Amino acid sequence: RKEVEQDPGPFNVPEGATVAFNCTYSNSASQSFFWYRQDCRKEPKLLMSVYSSGNEDGRFTAQLNRASQYISLLIRDSKLSDSATYLCAVNSGFKTIFGAGTRLFVKA
Amino acid sequence: DVKVTQSSRYLVKRTGEKVFLECVQDMDHENMFWYRQDPGLGLRLIYFSYDVKMKEKGDIPEGYSVSREKKERFSLILESASTNQTSMYLCASSPGGENYNEQFFGPGTRLTVL
Numbered sequence: 001r002k003e004v005e006q007d008p009g010p011f012n013v014p015e016g017a018t019v020a021f022n023c024t025y026s027n028s029a030s031q032s033f034f035w036y037r038q039d040c041r042k043e044p045k046l047l048m049s050v051y052s053s054g055n056e057d058g059r060f061t062a063q064l065n066r067a068s069q070y071i072s073l074l075i076r077d078s079k080l081s082d083s084a085t086y087l088c089a090v091n092s093g094f095k096t097i098f099g100a101g102t103r104l105f106v107k108a
Numbered sequence: 109d110v111k112v113t114q115s116s117r118y119l120v121k122r123t124g125e126k127v128f129l130e131c132v133q134d135m136d137h138e139n140m141f142w143y144r145q146d147p148g149l150g151l152r153l154i155y156f157s158y159d160v161k162m163k164e165k166g167d168i169p170e171g172y173s174v175s176r177e178k179k180e181r182f183s184l185i186l187e188s189a190s191t192n193q194t195s196m197y198l199c200a201s202s203p204g205g206e207n208y209n210e211q212f213f214g215p216g217t218r219l220t221v222l
Contacts, residue, residue, distance in 0.1 A: 008148070034210060042215070043198060043213035043214060043215055043216055044151070044198075044213050045213070046210040046211075049210065087150065087151070089211075091209075094139065094156060094158055094164070095153065095156070095166070096141075096153070096211060097153075098143075098150050098151040099150055100148060100149060100150030101150055
């Protein structure tokens, strides 16, 4: 079993749709959690950190469920520019484990 | 703005060659990382360093070594390149300490080993 698992997708959604991604992790001692965005042929960039209480940044909401060991990302009112691969990342000490990513295509 | 630069965007080498991939960051970050990214496998950690001259193996260190002689520079070395090392290599850095820090990535080096 992979340490961090994501549904690879792709998710194909129309503009304006709400889409949700989940990511599960196996190490219960993991301390911090992130969502990164990676555009085609580009490097990953931090989208948002994920806090225990959940956090929101505009159209994006991230949540953490420690009991079930998963994190989620919700994108509301999808835009064409949201098309990308979304990577979840889980930190344990110095080490960060990344999921393989979920591809999102938003279509007009 | 944090900047992480990598020496080459594209590199083509032959089997058995020694390959050096260089990474430089300009934000005085303590931690530096080397990953490779392959379709369906995501980012896999090769080596990381949390201080000058310090290095730790990641999940897939076999066939690789690293060097960190200066804080801003972290080099990945393929001692004898093989075709299964064809991949995208990403360098990243983060501020000191464990856990909660985001990583800043370089643009990547796409290495092809023939």
